[in-house]
Amino acid sequence: MAKMTEREFYKAVLAIEGVGEDIKAFADEGIAKLDARNAKRKTTETKAQKENKEMMATIIKLLTDKGAMVASAIASELGVSTQKASSLCVLLEKQNAVSVAEVKVKGKGAVKQYSIAIAVAE
Numbered sequence: 001m002a003k004m005t006e007r008e009f010y011k012a013v014l015a016i017e018g019v020g021e022d023i024k025a026f027a028d029e030g031i032a033k034l035d036a037r038n039a040k041r042k043t044t045e046t047k048a049q050k051e052n053k054e055m056m057a058t059i060i061k062l063l064t065d066k067g068a069m070v071a072s073a074i075a076s077e078l079g080v081s082t083q084k085a086s087s088l089c090v091l092l093e094k095q096n097a098v099s100v101a102e103v104k105v106k107g108k109g110a111v112k113q114y115s116i117a118i119a120v121a122e
Contacts, residue, residue, distance in 0.1 A: 007034055055080070056088050060097060060116070068115035070105065089114045 004012070010027040013019060045053075055078055062077055063069060069077075075085035089112075092098040099117040102110045 007031060010034075052088060052091075056092055056097075059085070059088060059092060059114075063098060063114060063116045068101070068113050070103070070111050070113050072111075074114065086112070 010030045013027040014024055058078060059074055062074060071086040071089055072082045074089065075082040078085060089098060089100070093100055093114075096117055098114045100112050100114055103113045105111050
């Protein structure tokens with residue numbers, strides 16, 4: 001038998017005919033608490049999200065100061081894996097903060113090089 005979530009339990013209690021008003025009130029209160037907790041989770045950043053934001057700001061500063069860099073060079077500057085640096089750069093690219101170009105690196109082949117995105121005035 002599958003486990004029941006708290007919300008499913010409270011809804012099942014509310015669906016039972018003949019349940020006392022105090023029990024129904026308790027179930028309604030339980031659902032309200034779940035809704036409040038879920039709303040708070042949506043608006044609060046996790047520790048990892050905060051760290052990622054800080055690293056993304058550092059990447060912007062690095063690219064501003066040093067110019068175009070590949071993910072492995074960014075990773076060594078940040079002290080993280082190349083995959084982590086690359087994924088943060090992809091997020092920055094989606095925000096139009098950095099631009100990406102493919103360059104050939106001897107011994108590696110084609111790799112992505114990230115630089116600060118230049119805003120074009122229209």
